Amino acid sequence: MAKPRRTRDRQDYYYWKAKEKGYRSRAAFKLIQINKKFNLIKSGYKVLDLGASPGGWSQVATELGAEVVAIDINPMPPMDGVTIIRGDITKEETIKAVRDLKIEFDAVISDASPKLTGKWTIDHLLSIDLAKASFEFAKLFLRRGGNFLVKVFQGEEIESFYREVAPKFRFKKFHSPQASRKRSSEVYFIGKGFRKDDQR
């Protein structure tokens, strides 16, 4: 797990809590909090975790009793109950690798983040690209009624992203869990009840 750089961050409650509980990332607590509120992952679910490394979300999903397929452009250390695919979610070959598994997923979750440039607008647009790529996976591999969770950095394209994605779900909402840093621009789109084959 990456060590916080600034003193203020080193005091970060969730960083130390993740270390104490054996989670690979502080992000694990975001999924724990989101799932408590929205119940996206249940025991027996098949979950596709995009931008999964180092694996905090996959850990949480397996603890909830899910079987996980995890994808990341970077390596991810092995984990029981998790099939790991190293690949870029914006590439067709990664879609093919998932298609070859022949799994219909109950939930697609994505915490994928671009390499930050520090320029708000560029980071926002790169994050929208990853969120849209994640939505492609949801459209292809989510079962009817399935759930979708995806991170987006706030900015001017977020409304058009919402307009594109929201109609495909019965329940839709943006949410920011308590474990997200206060100064972070990230929010999570939550979609429940996937309308498969619905032309909207």
Ligand SMILES: C[S@@+](CC[C@H](N)C(=O)[O-])C[C@H]1O[C@@H](n2cnc3c(N)ncnc32)[C@H](O)[C@@H]1O
């Ligand atoms: C915030 S981290 C995810 C943390 C993870 N949820 C956890 O709990 O451990 C974001 C991840 O997105 C991955 N990522 C960024 N761009 C990607 C892409 N195009 N394809 C796949 N993964 C990508 C990064 O490599 C990074 O591991």
